Amino acid sequence: MVRFEDLNLFVRAAALGSFSSAAREADLLPAQVSAAVKRLEKALGACLFARSTRSLRLTAQGEQYLPFARNALDALRQGGELVQHEPSEVRGVLQVAVSSDLGRNVLLPVLSAFRRAHPALSLRLFLSDQVADVFRDPVDVALRYGAIEEASFVALPLAPENRRMLAASPEYLARRGRPGSVQELLRHDCLLYLRAGRVYDQWGFATGGRRCEVRVSGPLLSDDADVVRRWALAGEGIAYKSWLDLRADVQAGRLELLLPGVWGDLVPLQLVCPHRRQFSPAVRQLHAALKAHCEALMADMPRPAQ
Numbered sequence: 001m002v003r004f005e006d007l008n009l010f011v012r013a014a015a016l017g018s019f020s021s022a023a024r025e026a027d028l029l030p031a032q033v034s035a036a037v038k039r040l041e042k043a044l045g046a047c048l049f050a051r052s053t054r055s056l057r058l059t060a061q062g063e064q065y066l067p068f069a070r071n072a073l074d075a076l077r078q079g080g081e082l083v084q085h086e087p088s089e090v091r092g093v094l095q096v097a098v099s100s101d102l103g104r105n106v107l108l109p110v111l112s113a114f115r116r117a118h119p120a121l122s123l124r125l126f127l128s129d130q131v132a133d134v135f136r137d138p139v140d141v142a143l144r145y146g147a148i149e150e151a152s153f154v155a156l157p158l159a160p161e162n163r164r165m166l167a168a169s170p171e172y173l174a175r176r177g178r179p180g181s182v183q184e185l186l187r188h189d190c191l192l193y194l195r196a197g198r199v200y201d202q203w204g205f206a207t208g209g210r211r212c213e214v215r216v217s218g219p220l221l222s223d224d225a226d227v228v229r230r231w232a233l234a235g236e237g238i239a240y241k242s243w244l245d246l247r248a249d250v251q252a253g254r255l256e257l258l259l260p261g262v263w264g265d266l267v268p269l270q271l272v273c274p275h276r277r278q279f280s281p282a283v284r285q286l287h288a289a290l291k292a293h294c295e296a297l298m299a300d301m302p303r304p305a306q
Helices: 004-016 019-026 030-044 060-084 100-117 170-176 182-187 225-233 243-251 281-298
Strands: 049-051 056-058 092-098 121-127 141-145 153-159 164-168 192-195 202-207 210-215 239-242 269-274
Touching (some): 004 030, 019 030, 092 281, 100 141, 164 243, 182 202, 182 210, 225 239, 243 281
Parallel strands (some): 092 141
Antiparallel strands (some): 049 056, 141 269, 164 239
16 A cells, blocks of 8 residues: 555655655655655555665656656645635645746735735745746745746746846936947946856847847846846946836836837746646636736837837
């Protein structure tokens, strides 16, 4: 007989790559996790992990069994939700990861309102420009820019038409002038930030029916995209950020959009979750609230002049 607890510890040990990490997460001893996996292997008559003193990896049999174990846990959790609560009820803990600028300046009000609307729910918000792994990190969903190509994730659209745009403060433009083309960006101070651990200095555009990339430079670099927005507001240079990030400052006149005839790269915003969470009432209702909010913000996004 396969035990639910053993199955869960096997899945977490596979995700974390360590019995010790899985034990810390479950508040157990590593020996207890090891014993649980051994019971599971005995029940299946198969070796699931190749163990050594320094590493732990799935065997071929373990790789085959892992998706079935995840699906079984999903089914048990969903069944538990159905018998314990009404399907539409939102309760428990929901852990959400979102990039710093987007989280602080765009989505924080709607996330706070969502929590107030569901008093039985506890919301844990993690702000970072590092990409969260919804399988390995302690989060249920992540809000991400860009296309999601991994089949193991469910990506629910929030703002599929969101694009990057060039913007600078009136102070900077009065001091340095307004670029007349993307090539003129080479003469300007461009505000740089890290994306996926690398400096994002290759800015892409579509102009005149063709796509081009310009390698920009500038004296300021941060690993926090919110800092880049603040530098732009302070007149330190030109920012290349998405409409969702720039919208409030553009509409207030604190920033001005540049090169109206140029398309910036498409950066759709999506809610990402592993398959095991996609039917959660909390995730479904959060997606609906965020989508409605983002649709309202995208309604007035400027289109390039033809």
